Amino acid sequence: MTGFGSFVAASAASGMLVVQPRMGMGDPARMRKGLLATRSAAATTVGTITLDSYTRLGETGAARRALTAGEELNGYPITVHPPGTTRGMLAGVMDDGFPVQVRHGSALPEAIFALLPALGLHASEGGPVSYCLPYSRTPLREAVRSWRRCCELLVAARDGSRAAAEPHMETFGGCMLGQLCPPGLLVAISVLEALFFRQAGLRCLSLSYAQQANAGQDAEALAALGRLAGELLTGTDWHIVLYAYMGVFPQSPGGAQLLLDEAARLAVRSGAARLVVKTTSEAHRIPTVAENVLALETAAAVADHERRAPPGGRATADTGVYAEARALVDAVLGLSPDVGEALVAAFAKGYLDIPYCLHPDNAGRTGSRLDADGRLHWSSVGSMPIRPEPAGRGTSIGSAELLDALSYVRRTFDERAFDLSAVSRPPFRGFGEPPSRVPLPDNQQDGAPLP
Incomplete structure (x- = not known):
């Protein structure tokens, strides 16, 4: 079977951007229908099986009880359904022209990875940092050990069967907390997780970056990510994957669509091979299959x-993202020849420090801020081996400013949508409130997101 990475590479070589949903259902029949709809979309697509929250946390018993009780899970409980059920769900759906990736969010995912080869699944994502610090309180050292064993499981399956597809792993380091992490650090963590995977024996990788609040800064970050990958991942098959914005989404359909359109344009301009999409309903509820296909x-x-x-003739500006990311990567790699050990030591020393991350292994001495145009800057660099912001640029921010920054993208794109749909408009009635003339779905006329 053609591997996930090979399919994406072939598509990119033919000039096609691969687009991918974030989709998971607890019922195998519904999951199959979602995959078939993705496959049939008028686009070059790959499939996604997103796992449920119980499975991500290793709570198999809770997932089984929920299924028995007929509860609707927020993903596919791959460790609960019998292997034959999952293989049947994939039969006639997954093939050389439509590879499928498992997405999970687990800091300790060995039980998940142990199942993948027997199910014919060879592609997944995450990482020892990116699925530990944002989503758990698991000690980082424990997560590193678990992810190393996961890589060993994939390598053993590959080496034990000539028919096995080349396993593919995607770093999630470019999406730390979704927002307000300056791009130099996002790029560095994505590259370091890729180096961890390569050291563990994987040969086919993708490196992620999540769309932030300024398209020019994002373009620079993606250029830096590709440059570093080219320098440090020689002899490895790799590609860049861009995520549509991971933070607080516009509430108006028009604003959400403008943001998603910008993500697609950014992917093409930056040379990304794959784009993980969102939908115009992100601010309100879990999207339907039809909404995913439309996206x-x-x-x-x-x-x-x-x-x-x-x-367009516009060169990507150099504001130091590459230099910052390179300095961070070099400093971490200098701590140990073992990348996993180097990552643990780097967080212990504060060489890597995620702003606003509350994990016990994160130093918590860094902070960030947004300029008026949405560019991310450091307000404090803590002990990271990078230059502090110039005088006057790195001022600390309070809680009100932090909340304002978190809603910057939502406000900006809802305003743009309204500007396009009306000659004049009233000002916002309050912080983070969508323009009153932008139509919301029928069940959302009060502007309150569904749980």
Whole structure:
């Protein structure tokens, strides 16, 4: 079977952006229908099986009880359904023209990875840092050990069968906490997780970056990520994957669509091979299969239009993202020849320090801020081996400013949508409130997101 990475590489070589949903259902029949709809979309797609929260936390018993009680899970409980059930769900769906990736969010995912080869699944994502610090209180050293064993499981399956597809691992380091992490650190963690995977024997990787609040800074970050990967991952098959914005989403359908369109254009301009999409319903509820398919097809159409457009002639600005990321990577790798041990030591020393992350192994001495145009800067660099911000740029921010920064993208894109739909508009009635003339779904006219 053609591997996940090989499919993406072949698609990129033919000029096609691969688009991917974030989709998971507890019922195998519904999961199959979701995958079939993704496969049939008018786009170059790969499939996703997103696991449920119980499975991510290793609570198999709770997932089983929920299924027995007929409760609707927020993902596919891969460790509960019998292997034959999952293989049947995938039969006639997953093949050389439609590979499928398992997405899980687990800091300790060995039980998940132990199942994958027997199910014919060879692609997953995450990492010892990116799925530990944001999502758990698991000690980082324990997560590193667990992820190393997961890699060993994939390598053993590959080496034990000539028919096995090349396993693929995607770093999640470019998405730390989704927002307000300056891009130099995001790039560095994504590269370091890729180096961890390669050292553990994996040969096919993707490196992630999540869309932030300024398209120019994002373009620079993606260029830095590709440059570092080219320098440090020689002899490895790799590609770049961009995530549509992971933070507080616009509440208006128009604002959400403008943000998603910008993600598709950014993917094309930056040379990313794959785009993980979101939908216009993100601010309100879990999207339906139909909404996911529409998002895939819209992103593919925007990407195709951008690819055919005349070059803009704008060079990517150099504001130091590459230099910062390189300094962080070099400092971490200098702590130990074992990348996993180096990552543990780096967080202990504060060489890596995620702003606003409350995990016990994170030093918590860094902070960030947004400029008026959405560019991310450090307000404090703590003990990280990078230059502090110039005088006057690194001022600390309070809770009100932090909340304002978290809603910057939502406000900005809802305003843009309203500007496009009305000659004049009233000012916002309050912090973070959507423009009153932007229509919301029928069940959301009060503007309150569903739980």
